[in-house]
Amino acid sequence: MQGTAGKDVIVTVLVAAVLIxxxxxxxxxxxxxxxxxxxxxxxxxxxxxxxxxxLCFGQAxxxxxxxxxxxxxxxxxxxxxxxxxLAVIVPCVFAALLGAMMFYGRLxxxxxxxITLVVTLILFKFISxxxxxxxxxxxxxxGGYNGIPGFPTLNVPGRPDLFIWGDALYYLCAVALLxxxxxxxxxxxxxxxxxxxxxxxxxxxxxxxxxxVRARKTVLFAIGAAIAGLAGALFANWGAIVTPGxxxxxxxxxxxxxxxxxxxxxxxxxxxxxxxxxxxxxLLGQQSMINNTMLMGLILVLFVLFLPRGVVPxxxxxxxxxxxxxxxxxxxxxxxxxxxxxxxxG
Amino acid sequence: MAxxxxxxxxxxxxxxxxxxxxxxxxxxxxxxxxxxxGPNGAGKSTFFKxxxxxxxxxxxxxxxxxxxxxxxxPHRVAALGVGIKTQVPNVMDGLSVQENIWLAARRFxxxxxxxxxxxxxxxxxxxxxxxxTELGRLAHGExxxxxxxxxxxxxxxxxxxxxxxxxxxxxxxARMTEVIHELNRTAAVVIVEHDMQFIRSIASTxxxxxxxxxxxxxxxxxVMSDPHVRNIYLGKKA
Numbered sequence: 001m002q003g004t005a006g007k008d009v010i011v012t013v014l015v016a017a018v019l020i021x022x023x024x025x026x027x028x029x030x031x032x033x034x035x036x037x038x039x040x041x042x043x044x045x046x047x048x049x050x051x052x053x054x055l056c057f058g059q060a061x062x063x064x065x066x067x068x069x070x071x072x073x074x075x076x077x078x079x080x081x082x083x084x085x086l087a088v089i090v091p092c093v094f095a096a097l098l099g100a101m102m103f104y105g106r107l108x109x110x111x112x113x114x115i116t117l118v119v120t121l122i123l124f125k126f127i128s129x130x131x132x133x134x135x136x137x138x139x140x141x142x143g144g145y146n147g148i149p150g151f152p153t154l155n156v157p158g159r160p161d162l163f164i165w166g167d168a169l170y171y172l173c174a175v176a177l178l179x180x181x182x183x184x185x186x187x188x189x190x191x192x193x194x195x196x197x198x199x200x201x202x203x204x205x206x207x208x209x210x211x212x213v214r215a216r217k218t219v220l221f222a223i224g225a226a227i228a229g230l231a232g233a234l235f236a237n238w239g240a241i242v243t244p245g246x247x248x249x250x251x252x253x254x255x256x257x258x259x260x261x262x263x264x265x266x267x268x269x270x271x272x273x274x275x276x277x278x279x280x281x282x283l284l285g286q287q288s289m290i291n292n293t294m295l296m297g298l299i300l301v302l303f304v305l306f307l308p309r310g311v312v313p314x315x316x317x318x319x320x321x322x323x324x325x326x327x328x329x330x331x332x333x334x335x336x337x338x339x340x341x342x343x344x345x346g
Numbered sequence: 347m348a349x350x351x352x353x354x355x356x357x358x359x360x361x362x363x364x365x366x367x368x369x370x371x372x373x374x375x376x377x378x379x380x381x382x383x384g385p386n387g388a389g390k391s392t393f394f395k396x397x398x399x400x401x402x403x404x405x406x407x408x409x410x411x412x413x414x415x416x417x418x419x420p421h422r423v424a425a426l427g428v429g430i431k432t433q434v435p436n437v438m439d440g441l442s443v444q445e446n447i448w449l450a451a452r453r454f455x456x457x458x459x460x461x462x463x464x465x466x467x468x469x470x471x472x473x474x475x476x477x478x479t480e481l482g483r484l485a486h487g488e489x490x491x492x493x494x495x496x497x498x499x500x501x502x503x504x505x506x507x508x509x510x511x512x513x514x515x516x517x518x519x520a521r522m523t524e525v526i527h528e529l530n531r532t533a534a535v536v537i538v539e540h541d542m543q544f545i546r547s548i549a550s551t552x553x554x555x556x557x558x559x560x561x562x563x564x565x566x567x568x569v570m571s572d573p574h575v576r577n578i579y580l581g582k583k584a
Contacts, residue, residue, distance in 0.1 A: 191457050198449045201438035208398065208436065209496060210424035210453040 005189060009182060016181075020174045029170035031282055033238050036173040038278040039271040040180055040231040042258040046270025047184055048224035049259060051193065053200030054217060055109060058116030059255045061123050062091035062225035064246035066232025068127070071242045074151040076138035079160040080237075087233030088226045095225030099218040106214075117252065124247035147243030154237045173234050177271075180227055184267055187223070196220050250293065257300045263310025272312060348376040350409075351504055351534045352397070357406035359392050366392040367403070368558035379526075379535040381545045381566075384555030385578055390538045391433060393555065394508050397536070398430050399423040410504065425453075426504075429497030429533070433508040435489035439482035443473050443492055446481060450499035467499045471525060487514040494525055505535040511544045523548055542570070
């Protein structure tokens with residue numbers, strides 16, 4: 001088991017190193033940076049939804065909180081190290097409180113979706129209405145619809161004069177994504193991760209085995225928010241401005257579409273979905289013939305109808321059916337009661 | 347006489363105006379194996395759910411090893427060392443048999459020991475040939491056995507089984523009986539069951555539920571020959 005894990009890490013690092021080196025030869029690093037950030041954001045939802053069964057309609061809330069926390073803290077401290085740490089901690093704590101309220105309140109999946117969506121919209125409305133000069137935190141003005149521009153972007157820790165931007169920011173974001181991916185892989189191999197998957201499969205049974213489902217879902221939800229917060233902080237650095245649009249409904253919906261298209265229950269699926277659709281959005285942004293949002297909606301409808309498990313699980317199934325090992329059938333014949341919900345090892 | 351490991355005192359469960367469990371006082375002693383029987387709607391499963399924490403009783407108390415567990419959530423009840431099997435197989439369909447049982451074992455032992463415990467339970471229940479098969483692909487009887495595997499993996503001192511033999515083949519029931527007897531060496535067992543043949547093969551003492559209350563509690567042969575029990579079970583005068 002440990003040997004396999006070590007091999008997986010080496011393969012992942014090698015493949016990532018090749019991609020990090022090769023992709024800038026084809027696509028600009030400015031675009032690749034935001035794609036890496038989107039991939040991290042997709043992975044954050046992919047973790048809690050695909051492996052924990054928590055469908056959060058408000059992952060954008062944690063993304064936006066991370067971005068705003070970074071911007072506000074950077075203006076107040078004049079450097080980026082502490083703001084980066086706060087950008088992970090603040091969404092994590094916020095999600096822990098929100099999650100505890102929802103999971104200990106025994107809310108069903110539908111209500112959980114509604115509450116996370118509403119929280120995102122509340123944040124959007126609130127931040128949008130902070131244009132007045134009275135809305136300041138320390139020396140940072142929240143700026144309402146105009147957002148917060150002009151905050152110090154990433155610098156080398158301890159060297160506020162040495163900024164990380166351009167190609168360096170791309171490499172930083174790509175390495176951060178790789179580290180998050182490896183962290184998620186480690187987490188899913190750990191007891192906590194395996195138990196989270198068990199909870200996704202059957203909460204009642206896991207509770208009857210003796211696991212406190214509420215506490216574990218709260219922790220998983222907070223971990224997903226921490227990753228989204230990190231992505232938000234990197235996004236703030238990429239754009240050098242944060243606006244209420246980060247909390248928007250369309251941003252929340254996009255993250256869900258990334259996960260569905262890429263494939264739930266896989267680590268690589270949401271990452272691929274986010275980067276792939278993010279790049280498509282970038283390409284479509286260069287023309288005005290096709291409406292971007294409409295195309296996203298169409299892609300979602302097509303995937304739900306024809307490839308509901310997403311790209312990565314479908315590709316794995318095709319591979320297994322052609323050259324891979326077929327799954328073993330049950331002793332008494334394959335009585336397939338419930339289709340598995342797209343879980344594979346991708 | 348052995349000390350009680352499970353007691354209920356005046357346990358009552360109401361759903362609106364319907365009294366599903368009516369003032370039930372029940373005692374199970376260490377090492378005992380007790381079957382709860384009764385016709386449909388007698389209140390057995392509701393009583394069972396009050397024990398496991400799946401329902402919070404309207405009135406009365408549940409005590410396990412003398413500790414008040416009334417209204418505890420299921421995970422707290424299970425964490426005491428209570429093995430629970432529900433009426434409908436309640437398993438993780440997308441995971442393999444091995445992974446399912448590992449999850450149960452891991453709750454009570456560290457990760458390294460959980461793997462060994464999982465292998466032991468798989469061998470004990472003869473689940474080796476299907477160890478890597480997803481639960482969603484298995485037949486009903488196999489799923490029931492895996493659920494019993496959850497119970498076995500937790501090394502319980504109290505086992506609560508709701509209709510463990512339902513939908514199983516004769517061979518599977520025989521193996522199930524063996525495993526239950528094995529569990530009973532170290533744990534007190536409560537079984538809610540309909541299958542009279544299975545009850546005769548496994549239990550010495552039976553508690554009969556009728557209209558939410560305990561009608562009679564005695565050894566299996568006495569209960570089976572009781573005219574009142576025959577009447578409510580077969581729906582005719584004895």
